[in-house]
Amino acid sequence: MRARYVKLRPNRYNSFVVRNHSSDCVRVRFAPSPTGQLHLGGLRTALYNYLFAKKHKGAFILRIEDTDRKRMVASTAENIQNDLQWAGIDVDEGPKQGGCYGPYVQSERLSIYQEHVQLLLKNGSAYYCFCSDRRLQLLRRQAVSSQEIPKYDNRCRHLRENDRRARLAKGEQYCVRFKICDQEETFNDLVYGSISYNIAKNEGDPVIIKSDGYPTYHYANVVDDHLMRISHVLRGVEWQISTTKHILLYRAFGWTPPLFGHLPLLLNADGTKLSKRQGGVNITDYRNDCIYPLALINFIVSCGGGFSKDQERFLKPRCYSFKELCGQFDVSKINPSSGKLMPERLLEFNRMELRKRFENCDTRELLIETVKRLVKNKFPSDTLDLSDVHIENILKLALNRIDKLSDLVANKMKFLWMSPAMGPLNQELDTVLEHLRITLLGEENLTKDSVSILLKNFSNKHSLNYGSFMKDLRTILSGLTEGPSVAEIVEILGKVNTIRRLDNYINKK
Known part of the structure; x- marks a missing residue:
């Protein structure tokens, strides 16, 4: 440049x-x-x-x-x-x-705006306006009834100097307006190229200092940026x-x-404009929902361009670091067309970041502590199993099933963190569960599909009513009467936790 x-x-x-x-x-x-x-x-x-x-x-x-x-x-x-x-x-x-050009809060810079507006008043670029709110509202109504663009008629721009001084001396309320030129202005937009616009066609002289002494956005913005x-x-x-x-x-x-x-x-994905009123767009909401910062950053930059490796990012999605994003960023590559956010991409990026943190020994410890805090906050009155070993085993088994850590404290996942309360003893189940325990011990990999087949074969072999047996088994393993399938529960719990819960039931006497 x-x-x-x-x-x-x-x-x-x-x-x-x-x-x-x-x-x-x-x-x-x-x-x-x-x-x-x-x-x-x-x-x-x-x-x-x-x-x-x-x-x-x-x-x-x-x-x-x-x-x-x-x-x-x-x-x-x-x-x-x-x-x-x-x-x-x-x-x-x-x-x-702090910094050399503060204050960095506009309400603390009022004296600066007042001093600079005097420059515009002295060089004739601005003037005092004494028009009442009632008159301005009347102008708006007249314009609307005439199907014209509502705008100020610049009346006070043409006040004589004697009239202006007399009104100021009487203490009349005023604002300060800026004189705009009735001509087309052109500037080069770094994203959109050449832009031309005649502001006088759509509005009259704008207010730059309001009657309460505060600057308007446009005026303060220019003074501060300079x-x-x-x-x-x-x-x-x-x-x-x-x-x-x-x-x-x-x-x-x-x-x-x-x-x-x-x-x-x-x-939004459907082409509608993002809105605060819709919810789900505030950064605090993402923070509270256990979305990782880098996942959210990559989600944002995944639409709209601005990076030298956009095509590579599309073909091989991954969470780029801030250093990588800084190196790739290029204003000239920003797509001037509106970008659509795909919510599934956010969850994809968050899963990547979650796995990355679990694979690193240092960040894994932080993950475990975060899970402890989430579980305690969600289930404060329950007896919880929050040993580091248990949490690590759950994370290892659940990483391919969850999008974010908050998924682990959904109500249907409560069974992960506490032993189910024991109901009335069922002596007939004890022998069956002993056989099931031995069967599970002989299995190498307990996936949802393999467990589902195993349980159906087990029910047939022992002449059990499959539906009733699954209902009892769900209660024994999770304390739930409905929710995830037994096969899903076993997959999430893993072999060690599943057998431990069977043992607890069998040995409850």
Whole structure:
């Protein structure tokens, strides 16, 4: 990438007089609004910015954009930071980490926005607007009734200076609006190519400072990106239509804008748009459901492109490390078409990560401790078998059957962790179970299919009613009256645990 050098006005927020957009000075940011939990689309935006920064040895900045005070949700900002940390995305500068260009929370930067809006007022790029909410609502209703696009008519742009001063002196409530030009603006999108748009066709002069003194998103976004020396902005495609507005703001300040790239939408498998209201898209939900961070990261990057080995990833799916993803990431390879997320891919990646962790001695110990915690939390009042040996045996047998650790504490899997309560003695079963025990001891590999055949042959040999015998055997082995088949229970328990439970029943006297 060719370096671009732009002279900047020195000020107390930025002592640099030169900004370099070369690859050795990449600065990107993720700027979520704390109005809800971090979701898949937001994590994808953060991830792509992070990968881009690390590939070019740049900095990844986190900025909390909390100027929409009415929609803020308590503790959300903290949760977003925790989710990013869990996902493996390390922040170089942010609310917790600090940095040379803070504060990194917009509500703590109000004096900065007020100071900079004076520049726009003085150079004629902005003006005070005294229009009441009632008048603005009337404009909207008139536009709708006339089947026109509702937009501000720029009335206060044309106020005489004497009128403006008189209203300010009387203490009338006002906001500050930015003058937009009625002409088409063009910029080069790093993903979509050349984009042209005339913003004046769809809206009037936008508010940049609200009547409560807080900045609007568009204004604060531009001021912060400039003062934080952001070189590239990678964000969702829903912000593409606003980019020309941002470029006009940069021009009004006399600043050079960063380079923009917009990421396509993530869609459900059926082509519908992801929605927070649907549930199942929040990162906290995946965390609580025992999805591994790297599995979720690979799930996200598996659709939409952006990597030099996308074809290889499709043919030979595996969980790539952050180092590998950083090396492969290429903005020019992002597919501008919306990408569909396939839920089965997430489970496939999670199974890969689960097996990988079990095969490693160090991470296997962590797996065992995680299973202990999950079982205790799910079945706190029961007598549990949580020895390391038992858990390791269960994991070894269950790895090909489960997608995530939380599957092991489903209600139907309760039998794995406790000996079934013994019901009334059935003396007639004792002899039969002794024979079954001997039969199982002679088997090398107890798979679901082989056990199913074995039990049918055993029932015929001993003249047993197969249905009744299976019902009794399920209760003896699991304490369940319905649920998994006996063959499935034996396969999951394994030979050692199955025989131990038969012994417990036989020796219960």
